[in-house]
């Protein structure tokens with residue numbers, strides 16, 4: 001036996017030494033963290049339904065910057081405000097990359113097998129695409145009063161659909177979801193659709209599927225081979241493929257219709273603005289304004305702008321069921337500030353500080369995007385004393401910021417007044433960061449703020465939201481978490497304010 005090994009020893013020892021040096025160099029000075037299994041990484045993150053809680057638990061053991069492997073990729077968790085700020089603000093350029101797993105990339109693939117859209121990891125397509133989107137949405141009315149008409153119309157539609165239940169219990173979420181998608185649609189392709197229009201309805205269902213499986217901890221994101229394994233992963237993969245196809249067909253049809261009616265002197269929406277830029281720039285010279293970028297940018301806006309706004313409003317309704325005193329105070333403020341029968345407009349914001357504070361507290365307490373969108377560092381760097389190898393997956397734990405007792409008094413209590421100063425005006429602390437911070441923060445934040453205010457205020461202006469009669473008060477702690485975290489579906493009753501229950 002010994003004799004058989006003898007000739008191999010001079011070969012094995014250098015291999016062993018090289019491996020040791022390789023692993024030492026690879027892992028030296030990394031943030032601390034739990035050990036994983038070779039090739040799989042730290043398995044518990046794939047098994048939990050609430051990864052934000054698993055990571056917060058790890059944070060108690062390993063501190064505010066810790067790391068582990070998911071598959072062969074290093075994940076670095078920023079587990080408090082100081083760590084997120086140190087990365088996203090103090091090293092803004094370095095942490096401006098976007099990480100994405102297999103499914104995220106697959107969804108962005110074009111016909112020639114290259115990924116498109118400004119969800120790009122880094123570079124011109126992201127930078128220029130983001131600049132163009134901000135400018136175009138601003139021109140079309142984001143953050144200004146021009147867009148408010150469409151938002152108020154959508155609020156009217158939601159109120160009408162809610163009241164069609166005639167005081168019976170119903171699930172409000174599908175109406176909020178379609179409403180939020182319609183508002184993105186009005187900016188992207190210039191029209192809002194009836195919530196029951198078949199291709200729109202189908203697209204909304206498909207969006208839910210793609211948004212579910214692009215969560216960070218979805219195993220298919222890390223282990224693409226699972227798509228061939230019979231069972232739930234193959235089913236998920238098939239659902240993603242079909243949903244992606246359907247969403248791109250819906251948006252592709254909108255682009256084709258626009259080509260037929262485009263008139264260069266009239267920019268109706270984002271698609272027209274894109275055509276205009278294509279003509280100005282000579283498409284062949286600009287990778288940012290190719291047709292495939294247009295299609296993928298539209299898909300990205302739908303995906304980012306629909307789940308987020310609608311689920312925030314869903315949480316708002318749920319918290320109101322648990323806090324009737326908050327709803328009562330909103331109604332009193334509306335009655336004082338807004339004439340009966342009038343729609344609430346943006347200019348009314350200063351008259352409604354309590355309602356504004358409620359929206360912020362909903363965002364804090366709901367932890368809607370508890371782990372943000374994964375970022376990546378574009379070069380190797382040192383963060384708070386730890387080495388972060390290039391292209392690590394960076395996960396900010398917004399939940400740990402929102403629940404940090406050092407930052408918020410009594411953080412586990414729903415209390416909108418924490419967002420009011422002593423004069424009753426809205427006050428936002430710097431650590432209130434629902435839209436993230438830094439170079440890659442939420443590009444739709446102004447639009448989202450506008451939508452949340454106008455939709456919530458106009459719904460509250462006309463309705464009282466009451467608990468269901470056919471089920472218990474729904475839970476605020478039982479959640480479904482993908483990229484966004486929402487309550488389990490629940491029912492409410494909606495009563496017109498001038499009507500008896």
Ligand code: HEM
Pocket residue numbers: 098118119130184300301302304305306308309312368369372373374375434435436437438439440441442443444445447448
């Ligand atoms: C309540 C509503 C919303 C919340 C809480 C929210 C939150 C976020 C967060 C946390 C990120 C990740 C930022 C980062 O990596 O640092 C993000 C990115 C993004 N959001 Fe939002 N968002 C909302 C609404 C919207 C809307 C209405 C749009 C409209 C199109 C939008 C478009 C985007 C896009 C395109 C990105 C990626 C930006 C980039 O990679 O440069 N979001 N959002």
